[in-house]
Amino acid sequence: MTTVAALIKRIRSEVGDLGSPFVDTYLGGDELSSYDLSETNVAAATVAVTAGTPPRGVLLVPGVDYVLDQVEGRIVLISPGYSPLHHGQSLRVEGRSQGMFSDDDLSMYVSDALAQHTYGRTIQVRYRDERGFIHFTDQPFTVETLPPVEEPLVAYLAAINVLWTLATDAATDVDIVTAEGTVVRRSERYQQLMAHIGTATTGLTGRYNQLSQQLNVGLGRIEMFNLRRVSRTTNRLVPEFREREYDDVSLPKRLLPPVDGEEYEDTSGIPSPVMPGVWG
DSSP states (O other), X not given: OOOHHHHHHHHHHHHTOOOEEEXXXXXXXXXXXEEEOSOSSEEEEEEEEEETTTTEEEEOOBTTTEEEETTTTEEEEOSTTTSSOOTTOEEEEEEXXXXXXXXXXXXXXXXXXXXXXXTTOOEEEEEEOTTSOEEEEEEOOOTTTSOGGGHHHHHXXXXXXXXXXXXXXXXXXXXXXXXXXXXXXXXXXXXXXXXXXXXXXXXXXXXXXXXXXXXTOSTTOOOOOOOOOBOTTTOSBOOEEOOOOTTOOSOOOEEOOOOSOGGGOOOSOOXXXXXXXXXX
């Protein structure tokens, strides 16, 4: 059984976004209350102010002594005793950066990848009710119920979506050519990202598709359907019901397969004759 945190760790390894620890120290000068940290997307931080002789550290309380902008990596002191930071005081911020993407961002990519990878599939559970009858129920896939063999596939698909986000950002970068002959190929970043994303048979996309085809999972899996039959008596589709196991005593479940052709629906509002040839 996997967890969202384990999938996020695997995704960070795939895209090289592991984050890093940091320690920032600022000296007071009775001028500033806002300081830019050396890292952005801060996961957690410990903030302390050191003052006095001998130096004595005081841990600051978030929301009371300071406000931390985790995305931009900026800390604002709001306590009267430290805002602004006085002479003889030093501010120490110790924490860890999450890299380019926060855990909340990657959780969204995991949710999207899981929904796409398990689309149209459920887990069938067999149970006995209080009267002793056997029933079957369908449960949706979750991160906890995902088979271990499919965990890397969900991580690959989420990593592909993350790389598409990076490629969209890199698509606006243009090459720089100066009069002195200096050339900066900024567009190569986009080309490298697209090459790593790949097509249906190359790159990370091809890697995901190949493994998915071997397991017959994902959006490209082979599905089995029943042919619809039209009644010669009523000229209507014959109802279709889901197949059941031999010992399943639950009521039949009606299936409603999609019917194509709605784009050709008559919107004129003119009623059709009951018998052909009566009107017109």
